[in-house]
Amino acid sequence: GAGVSQSPSNKVTEKGKDVELRCDPISGHTALYWYRQSLGQGLEFLIYFQGNSAPDKSGLPSDRFSAERTGGSVSTLTIQRTQQEDSAVYLCASSLAGTGNNQPQHFGDGTRLSIL
């Protein structure tokens, strides 16, 4: 079955480098979400896309973080000048409709990012 696909599954990089994380949502899902999960912490909301627009990017922790979505499908989360505190699992989810429509979000298995 075609679930949410994320790549790479693991990424190790040096402090100061830029990284790009990719998310391929379930076909037909208009809403896409990015979360960050650190050890011992809950899922932290980063950004929400409805189609190609991002009506809520309130969770992005700094201007080093950005995301885009093209063609209403694939999304890329970019972290510039990575810092050690950026180490976490980055999870992507998609749903049939956006926030406020009670549609469950379906998650990928995440990208484990380690900053050396």
Add this chain to the structure above:
Amino acid sequence: EDQVTQSPEALRLQEGESSSLNCSYTVSGLRGLFWYRQDPGKGPEFLFTLYSAGEEKEKERLKATLTKKESFLHITAPKPEDSATYLCATEGNTPLVFGKGTRLSVIA
């Protein structure tokens, strides 16, 4: 600010020993409460959505209930394969707010 608190943080059960996990929430305009299961190294897997107080949903050994202030996930006669972290999340006027989860271990 919307908040979700789950308890206990960790729970260890013998196989067949029933118990409940708690999710307490404060949300402006609750639209839905979601339960997820997360296995190590995997993303959360959707279990249930509850919309209004008094509602109940069941799936195999799991039953979720909802009141105006909390939700319970009841696990009846658990098996080792039920071992996972169970996450609760609420949707109000903002995107999902997650609790930190309850890590369940079921020992054979």
